[in-house]
Every structure is written in structure tokens, then in C-alpha cells.
Amino acid sequence: MILHPGILALLGGSLLSVLLLIKASGLGLTILLRWDGTSSSEQQLALEHKTWLISSLLNAGLGFQIVSGVLFLATVEAIHPLFVGAMCATGTLNANLVGWLVLLVKGLLFFAAALWVIFNRLDQRSEDAPLLRPKYLALLLITPLAFLDLTLQYSFFSGLHPDIITSCCGSLFSEQGQSVLSELAALPPVTAMALFFPVIAIYYVLTLCCLRSQNALLRYLLFITVIVAFFIALAAIISFISLYLYQMPSHHCPFDLLQAHYNYIGYPLYAGLFGGTLFGLLPGLAAPLQHHPSLSAHIDQLDRHWLWISLIGMTVFLAIALWPMLFAPFTLLRSG
Amino acid sequence: MWRARLYLTATLCGILTLTALLMTGQQPNDSADKQQLVAAFGLTDLALFSEARYTRHPSQADLFTAFQDSPGAIDHFPSGSLVVPIPGSRTRSITVLKGER
Amino acid sequence: MNRQLKLLEYALAGLTRRKGKNVALLLVYAFTIAALGSVLFLTDALRSEARQTLDHAPEMVVQRISAGRHELIPRSYATTIAQLPGVRQATPRVWGYYYDALVRANFTLMGVTEPETQIKDLQGQLPAADNECAVGIGIADIFGATIGDSLVLVDAHGKNRVFAISGIFSAHSALLTHDLILMPEPALRAFFNLDPTVATDIAVSIANPREITTLAKKVRYHLPDTRPISRSEILHTYDSIFNWRSGMMFAVSVAALIAFCILAWDKATGISADEKREIGILKAVGWNTGDVMAIKFWEGLILSLSAFLIGTIAAWLHVFVLGAPALTPILKGWSVLFPPFSLQPVTDPYQILVLAFLTIAPYLACTLIPAWKTAVTAPEQAMRS
Numbered sequence: 104m105i106l107h108p109g110i111l112a113l114l115g116g117s118l119l120s121v122l123l124l125i126k127a128s129g130l131g132l133t134i135l136l137r138w139d140g141t142s143s144s145e146q147q148l149a150l151e152h153k154t155w156l157i158s159s160l161l162n163a164g165l166g167f168q169i170v171s172g173v174l175f176l177a178t179v180e181a182i183h184p185l186f187v188g189a190m191c192a193t194g195t196l197n198a199n200l201v202g203w204l205v206l207l208v209k210g211l212l213f214f215a216a217a218l219w220v221i222f223n224r225l226d227q228r229s230e231d232a233p234l235l236r237p238k239y240l241a242l243l244l245i246t247p248l249a250f251l252d253l254t255l256q257y258s259f260f261s262g263l264h265p266d267i268i269t270s271c272c273g274s275l276f277s278e279q280g281q282s283v284l285s286e287l288a289a290l291p292p293v294t295a296m297a298l299f300f301p302v303i304a305i306y307y308v309l310t311l312c313c314l315r316s317q318n319a320l321l322r323y324l325l326f327i328t329v330i331v332a333f334f335i336a337l338a339a340i341i342s343f344i345s346l347y348l349y350q351m352p353s354h355h356c357p358f359d360l361l362q363a364h365y366n367y368i369g370y371p372l373y374a375g376l377f378g379g380t381l382f383g384l385l386p387g388l389a390a391p392l393q394h395h396p397s398l399s400a401h402i403d404q405l406d407r408h409w410l411w412i413s414l415i416g417m418t419v420f421l422a423i424a425l426w427p428m429l430f431a432p433f434t435l436l437r438s439g
Numbered sequence: 440m441w442r443a444r445l446y447l448t449a450t451l452c453g454i455l456t457l458t459a460l461l462m463t464g465q466q467p468n469d470s471a472d473k474q475q476l477v478a479a480f481g482l483t484d485l486a487l488f489s490e491a492r493y494t495r496h497p498s499q500a501d502l503f504t505a506f507q508d509s510p511g512a513i514d515h516f517p518s519g520s521l522v523v524p525i526p527g528s529r530t531r532s533i534t535v536l537k538g539e540r
Numbered sequence: 541m542n543r544q545l546k547l548l549e550y551a552l553a554g555l556t557r558r559k560g561k562n563v564a565l566l567l568v569y570a571f572t573i574a575a576l577g578s579v580l581f582l583t584d585a586l587r588s589e590a591r592q593t594l595d596h597a598p599e600m601v602v603q604r605i606s607a608g609r610h611e612l613i614p615r616s617y618a619t620t621i622a623q624l625p626g627v628r629q630a631t632p633r634v635w636g637y638y639y640d641a642l643v644r645a646n647f648t649l650m651g652v653t654e655p656e657t658q659i660k661d662l663q664g665q666l667p668a669a670d671n672e673c674a675v676g677i678g679i680a681d682i683f684g685a686t687i688g689d690s691l692v693l694v695d696a697h698g699k700n701r702v703f704a705i706s707g708i709f710s711a712h713s714a715l716l717t718h719d720l721i722l723m724p725e726p727a728l729r730a731f732f733n734l735d736p737t738v739a740t741d742i743a744v745s746i747a748n749p750r751e752i753t754t755l756a757k758k759v760r761y762h763l764p765d766t767r768p769i770s771r772s773e774i775l776h777t778y779d780s781i782f783n784w785r786s787g788m789m790f791a792v793s794v795a796a797l798i799a800f801c802i803l804a805w806d807k808a809t810g811i812s813a814d815e816k817r818e819i820g821i822l823k824a825v826g827w828n829t830g831d832v833m834a835i836k837f838w839e840g841l842i843l844s845l846s847a848f849l850i851g852t853i854a855a856w857l858h859v860f861v862l863g864a865p866a867l868t869p870i871l872k873g874w875s876v877l878f879p880p881f882s883l884q885p886v887t888d889p890y891q892i893l894v895l896a897f898l899t900i901a902p903y904l905a906c907t908l909i910p911a912w913k914t915a916v917t918a919p920e921q922a923m924r925s
Contacts (some may be wrong), residue, residue: 106787
């Protein structure tokens with residue numbers, strides 16, 4: 104199974120990014136041990152140079168992670184015809200349950216690496232790099248995660264056994280009983296809607312308030328809301344957004360959206376949700392850093408950017424999700 | 440700035456060409472005739488490799504046709520190395536029933 | 541935005557100043573991408589061709605297995621199968637292979653019963669009389685025959701039999717019919733000296749595709765010495781074959797990719813004295829390490845993006861316009877009759893994504909460290925050297 108080009112690319116890419124991260128964390132470790140911001144020795148200068156290498160390694164690593172996340176979904180989608188009973192990516196992931204873990208780890212890695220890169224940018228803007236230690240400690244946590252991603256991915260793909268015709272004498276038919284599940288269990292649409300719309304409304308109110316005020320508390324609230332909204336939005340996609348997008352009352356798959364048949368609508372949908380969530384987290388995370396004098400001016404400036412990007416991302420997500428609800432002939436819930 | 444502009448224009452042209460090339464294949468295709476042919480004669484395979492029956496009709500062959508002469512024989516057709524979809528397939532050639540004596 | 545545009549301008553200027561080195565790198569890079577891309581495009585197009593055309597194959601084909609081998613099937617089996625509820629029709633078919641010693645090629649001979657519809661991909665007519673046949677374009681070409689000419693084949697008794705060519709399948713359908721010879725079923729039975737009570741296999745037409753699996757089980761239950769092959773299995777086979785094949789070729793080409801990365805690494809590491817001085821001056825006039833690394837990043841991106849575009853377009857032209865001449869010898873093996881690829885240019889954006897990830901990522905990764913080494917050069921040291 105490993106010899107599928109997409110799988111080769113994924114495993115190669117993961118291996119590459121693990122290597123980059125190992126190199127980066129090795130350098131990070133020496134910096135953690137030897138860094139002395141006040142010194143102007145030659146050794147310190149070399150360490151400062153190394154921070155540039157680390158950030159460039161991490162930027163590349165993050166880029167690979169984002170692309171490989173997309174590629175993973177696309178590959179899982181592309182190989183589903185090899186499994187009897189699989190209609191889309193869900194079928195492939197169910198064929199070897201490790202796949203769901205890979206997806207989870209990839210999600211975590213995306214957020215971890217993106218946050219790292221953004222805070223690294225912020226830190227590099229300041230003169231005295233106050234985030235240096237937490238940054239490199241975090242790096243030491245991201246690297247094992249990337250390694251976990253690689254190993255899980257390998258065990259997922261090597262554990263997939265496609266059903267090939269050459270299996271003798273109709274052994275395929277006798278194995279129908281174990282054929283993979285194709286649907287996910289979902290929340291009832293009414294419950295999901297009752298959760299989804301209020302949370303999204305709270306998110307919008309909070310973001311707009313944050314744009315007007317500098318209050319740190321609002322940002323903490325936004326941070327929590329965004330996390331809650333992210334999970335509720337994922338549940339909502341499975342529960343009712345997918346139904347509207349497919350115009351079918353019983354099709355809950357969150358991955359079919361990524362197929363050409365649906366014009367790849369899932370990609371902007373998920374990009375909006377993930378981007379909106381990521382940038383919605385930032386103001387809350389950056390608020391406690393305000394007390395660093397060298398960072399606070401930069402944070403004030405970036406804060407608005409982040410809020411706007413988050414708003415745009417969420418709005419893209421919402422627009423795609425709501426469009427068929429409002430304008431398509433399909434009705435899921437009859438009113439009145 | 441002419442270099443940057445030129446480069447960006449050229450790259451854009453390249454991307455557009457590539458997209459256009461990719462789009463040509465997505466049009467409604469002309470395979471209806473071929474589908475009719477397949478349906479009329481009940482064809483099951485592509486006429487890609489005609490040197491052996493398991494390469495000419497891979498979907499009609501079974502797992503060991505490549506080793507017709509003896510189970511341990513190494514396949515002697517070059518395309519056999521490309522055609523035979525061995526990896527990952529579940530071979531149920533031997534079933535041992537225990538405790539039935 | 542404007543800053544990035546200026547950095548791009550500077551990076552381009554830098555690249556053009558070192559023209560020879562970069563053009564060589566670009567060409568090698570584009571060539572690697574084109575080679576990998578051709579493999580991907582070709583196998584993907586073959587796969588989608590199989591998926592599209594074979595989608596109309598019989599819902600189920602029933603073979604008889606005897607002593608572990610495909611054996612002729614009694615025609616009475618067809619009656620048994622036809623009586624199962626849900627089966628629309630069970631047609632015993634006769635087909636087989638024929639080795640022609642003259643041209644040293646294998647042909648596939650198929651018996652046709654009564655042709656119902658007009659076949660659009662056939663020039664001329666389907667064989668009506670017992671001494672007529674319709675052939676694929678490959679056979680017509682290898683003998684240099686046209687409609688009206690005669691084909692001489694040696695039958696099971698060792699006698700020469702003459703068949704008049706009544707029709708030739710168009711080149712358009714070569715991927716399906718290249719080595720095919722169709723003749724009336726009675727004529728083929730006589731040719732192969734087959735007993736009238738047997739057939740090669742049974743094509744089963746099933747009204748409801750959801751019942752195929754159930755019917756396959758029933759066939760196995762009633763006729764335990766058979767092997768039913770469903771249409772979805774045929775499609776599976778082709779999916780697996782081409783995934784495996786392109787994966788194989790890919791794995792082989794990875795060596796080329798690694799070689800290219802070593803070249804790129806080497807080129808990126810060995811910077812000239814001029815380049816070193818240039819960086820020294822930049823830093824002396826106030827650029828910081830980040831800016832120089834941004835330039836290096838832009839250089840890498842320009843190179844890989846251009847190489848990717850050139851390579852992919854070249855691969856597309858190679859496969860879909862020229863018919864993949866560079867890959868045919870690898871695929872061909874010992875086939876004497878190998879169909880020309882007149883493939884539909886179907887390319888999945890997924891293939892592009894795979895190709896991009898597989899080629900651009902290693903290049904960027906292996907130029908990171910050399911770029912950093914260049915960027916941290918101290919100005920006075922650089923200018924002094």
C-alpha cells in the first residue's frame with residue numbers, strides 16, 4: 104500500500120519535516136543552555152545567528168505541515184475506491200482506525216506550528232527577544248509531536264489492506280461482513296443548530312468588541328469562545344452543514360466536501376474555519392505578554408490584524424455554510 | 440521593477456496555461472463510443488500488455504497465474520513486475536481447519 | 541507588499557547575474573519534475589480511462605476453476621445462473637488467445653453472437669459469415685491489412701483458415717481493441733475445436749447493481765467450482781495496478797530526486813567570491829540577516845516555481861500530445877502489440893499537488909541551511925576575502 108505516489112509524498116514530506124525539526128531542536132537546546140542576552144561574546148553572536156536558522160527551519164516545517172495536512176486528506180480521499188464499501192475518506196479512515204489519530208495529530212501540529220511561527224515573528228521584532236526561552240521549550244514539544252505524526256502515518260498506511268480482485272475465489276464476498284463503515288454518527292441537526300448559531304453570534308460580538316476596546320478580559324473570553332466554536336463548528340459540519348451542502352438528508356460525511364464533485368468547496372470551508380480559529384486565539388494568547396515593554400507596541404499593532412483576519416476567515420466559513428441553507432431548494436427542517 | 444513584473448506576468452501565464460491544460464480533460468468526454476464498445480462485447484480489460492494472459496486480462500486472472508509453471512517460479516515477463524498487484528493483497532490460499540478430526 | 545516586490549526584484553537581478561549556474565539548475569530541476577510528472581499523468585490517465593470505459597463491462601463474469609486453474613465452463617451453468625432471481629441474462633462467451641508465429645505476437649480472439657447495435661468505433665462491418673472477422677487496429681497495422689484483405693490463421697487442427705477482414709476498429713479505441721480479433725461464435729468454436737457444450741466464461745447481466753454481491757454469493761453456493769468476478773472488482777484491479785505501477789516508478793525516480801537535491805545543495809553551498817562580497821556589502825549598508833534570508837528564500841521559490849511550471853507543462857505535452865514516447869519502452873515489456881496512447885487528457889488536481897509536494901519540498905529543505913550560512917556571513921569578513 105505504501106507504493107501509492109501520494110503516500111510516498113506524504114511519508115517523504117513528514118520525514119523531511121521531522122529531520123528539519125530535529126535539527127532545529129538540537130540548535131534550540133544549545134541556545135536554551137548557553138543563551139545570555141547581555142553578553143556580546145563571539146559565542147553569543149553565533150547563537151543569535153542560529154536563531155535565524157531555527158526560524159527558517161520552522162517556517163519550512165510549518166509550510167510542509169499545512170500542505171501535508173491537505174495532501175493527507177486528499178490522499179485518503181483518492182484511495183477510497185480501493186476499499187470495498189468505502190464511499191469517501193471516512194471509509195478509508197475506518198479501514199484502519201489509526202487514520203483518525205493521524206488526523207488529530209495533524210490538526211494539533213497545524214495549530215502548534217502556526218502559533219510558534221507567529222510568536223517567533225513577534226519575538227524577532229523586539230530588541231531583547233523576551234520569548235526566547237518559552238519559544239525553544241515549546242519547540243522541544245513540537246518535535247516529538249511531528250515524530251508521532253510520522254510514525255502514526257506510517258502505521259496507518261502500512262496497515263491498509265486494499266481489497267484486490269486477485270484474492271482467490273471470491274474471498275472478497277465472504278469478507279463483506281467486515282466491510283468498512285461509511286457514515287459517521289452525528290448530532291441531531293436541531294441540537295447542533297441550537298449550539299452552533301449562538302456560539303457564532305457570541306464570537307462575532309466578542310470580536311467586534313475587541314476591535315473597539317483594549318480590554319484583556321475580552322480577549323481571554325474570545326480565546327475560550329473560539330476554542331468552543333471550533334469544536335461546535337466541526338460537529339455542525341457533520342451534523343447539518345454537510346447535509347445542506349450535499350442537498351441530501353442523510354449524508355453526513357465531512358470529507359466528501361473535498362471531492363471534485365462538490366467543486367472542492369470543503370477546502371475554502373475548512374481553510375476559513377481553521378484560519379479564523381487560529382487568528383481568534385492569538386489576541387487572547389498575546390494579551391498576557393503586554394507587560395513586556397519591548398513587545399507591547401508590536402502586540403497592539405498586530406492585535407487588530409489578527410482580529411480582522413479571524414473575522415474574515417470565520418465569515419468565509421459561515422458564508423459557505425449558510426449559502427445553501429438560505430438559497431438552495433433543499434429544506435431539512437420544515438418551518439411552522 | 441521591470442524584472443519583478445516580468446517574472447510575475449510570466450509565472451501567471453504559466454499557471455494559466457497549466458490550468459487551461461488541466462481543464463481540457465475535465466470537459467465532457469468522448470468515451471461514449473468506447474463505453475458502447477465495452478458494453479457490446481463485454482470487454483473486461485485494457486489491451487495494454489498482450490504477452491501473457493494474466494497481463495492481457497489482469498482482472499480475469501487469479502493470484503497465482505503469474506506462476507503457472509510452479510508456485511516458486513519467478514515471473515518471466517517484464518510487465519509482470521509492473522502488473523501483478525501483489526502488495527497488500529490478502530491471500531487466502533491456505534485455510535487450516537483445526538480440531539475437526 | 542511593496543517590500544516583498546522589491547525583494548523579488550533584487551532576487552531576480554541576482555539570479556540573472558549568475559545566469560549559467562541557475563539556468564543549468566533550472567533545467568535539471570524541470571527535467572526531474574517532468575519525468576516524475578509524466579509517470580503520474582500517464583498512470584492517472586490510464587486509470588481514469590479504465591475506470592470510465594470498463595464501467596460498462598459485464599456486471600459479473602463467472603469463470604470455472606478446476607484444479608486451481610481457469611477451466612472451460614459448461615453452458616448448463618448459464619441456465620442455472622439465469623434462473624437466479626435478479627439476473628437479467630447469462631451469456632456464455634467464447635474467447636481465447638492465439639499466438640501468431642509469423643509476427644510473434646499474441647492476439648485475443650473473441651466470438652461475437654448477434655450484433656444488435658451499430659458500433660461507432662468500427663469501420664466496416666462486424667463479421668457476418670463464418671469466414672469473416674473484425675480486427676483491432678494493431679493487427680491491421682502489423683499485417684498491413686485493410687478491409688477486404690484476408691487474414692490467415694492456423695486453427696486447432698493445424699490447418700490454415702482464411703478470414704476476410706470485414707471491419708477494423710478505429711485507433712481511437714486502440715486501448716481496448718488493439719489486439720482483438722472478432723469472429724462469429726460458431727466460427728471461433730470450430731477454430732479452437734471447442735465442444736459445443738462448453739464456453740470460456742459466462743457474462744452475467746444484473747438489473748440492480750446492489751444485488752451483485754448477493755448474486756455472486758448465490759452463484760458460489762449453487763456452483764461451488766466457479767469464481768464470480770464483479771464489475772467493481774475489475775475496476776479495483778485497475779485502480780490497484782496503476783497505483784502500484786506509478787508508485788513503483790516513483791520509488792525508482794526518488795533516486796533521481798535525491799541526486800537532484802544533492803546537486804541543489806552543492807550549488808547552494810558553493811557560493812562564489814563575488815556573491816560573498818555582495819552579501820558583505822548588503823550587510824554593511826544595513827541589511828540584516830532576515831533580509832538576506834528573505835532574498836535567498838525568494839531565489840529558491842522563483843527557481844522551484846518556474847521549474848515546476850516548465851516541468852509540469854512539459855510532462856503534460858509529453859504524455860498527452862506526444863503519447864509518452866519516453867515511457868513506452870518501460871511499459872511495453874515484451875508486448876509485440878502495444879497500443880499507442882491516445883489518452884484523454886484527464887489530470888486530477890490531486891496529482892499536481894502530489895507532484896508539487898514531492899519535488900518542491902525537498903528542494904526548499906535542502907537549500908535552507910546553505911542559505912542561512914550565506915546570510916550570516918559577517919560583512920567585514922566577507923569583503924576582506
